[in-house]
Amino acid sequence: xxxxxxxxxxNLNIANMDTHYYAEHSLTLAKHPSENDLRLMVRLLAFVxxxxxxxxxxxxxxxxxxxxxxxxxxxxxxxxWIDLGQPEEKRIKKACGRSKKVIIYxxxxxxxxxxxxxxxxxxxxxxxxSIIYLNIDGDIEKLCERSMxxxxxxxxxxxxxxxxxxxxxxxxxxxxxxx
Numbered sequence: 482x483x484x485x486x487x488x489x490x491x492n493l494n495i496a497n498m499d500t501h502y503y504a505e506h507s508l509t510l511a512k513h514p515s516e517n518d519l520r521l522m523v524r525l526l527a528f529v530x531x532x533x534x535x536x537x538x539x540x541x542x543x544x545x546x547x548x549x550x551x552x553x554x555x556x557x558x559x560x561x562w563i564d565l566g567q568p569e570e571k572r573i574k575k576a577c578g579r580s581k582k583v584i585i586y587x588x589x590x591x592x593x594x595x596x597x598x599x600x601x602x603x604x605x606x607x608x609x610x611s612i613i614y615l616n617i618d619g620d621i622e623k624l625c626e627r628s629m630x631x632x633x634x635x636x637x638x639x640x641x642x643x644x645x646x647x648x649x650x651x652x653x654x655x656x657x658x659x660x
Contacts, residue, residue: 486511490628491525495532497635502532510538518625520565523588524549526615526651527563529633529640531584536561548576567596570603577607582659588615597656604657611659619649 489510496503508528512521527550528536535554539547552561562580564572567587576583587593593614597604604610624631624644632643640651 485514487514488512488627489521489625492630493525493529493532493633494631495529495633495635497532497633499635499638504532504534506532508538518622519588522621522625523565523586523615525631526617526621526640526642527565527584527586529642530613530635530653531561531563546575551580567593570600573600573603573607573610577610581609583607583610584659585610585612586615587612587656588617590614607659609659610657611655612657614654614656616652616654617649618651619647621649621651623647624649 489512491506491508491510493506493508495506506528508525510521510524524538528538531550531552533552536550536552538550548562548564550561550563551559554560559580560582562576562583564576564583564585565588566585568576568585573583573585587596597612604612621642624642624647630644634641634643638653642649642651
């Protein structure tokens with residue numbers, strides 16, 4: 482955790498009808514000083530879409546050799562490596578070499594589309610790599626508070642993220658499917 486990180490608490494109630502996963506999570510997220518509210522909320526979305534008891538947040542931005550989220554097995558091997566944004570080639574190679582499955586969530590369409598075009602050959606080399614664009618319908622940053630209580634309902638690939646004041650719709654669009 483970065484020395485000047487801001488701590489956020491999220492009580493998350495997840496009902497994923499697609500995978501039949503129903504659970505409540507009390508999460509603590511450390512927001513790095515260079516991280517904005519959008520990126521923090523995308524980390525939370527990545528957790529919701531992949532939620533299970535073994536998925537955890539890492540040091541992310543402040544640590545080069547760790548992803549934003551990961552899931553490890555009992556022996557310490559990485560089953561799932563999740564990064565956000567447009568990582569560099571070196572980081573993608575490291576992730577794909579160290580983990581059984583890698584997901585990169587992109588969320589700023591213009592920059593993400595350009596990054597995908599520039600790195601298409603590299604990205605296609607990795608069979609265990611998925612790239613997913615998060616289409617966020619609304620202003621997700623309005624949901625970002627130091628203490629959040631959110632209901633997350635997933636059905637037919639669409640996430641409804643709800644707090645007491647508003648509801649947002651988020652859809653995963655697969656740009657590259659890994660195995």
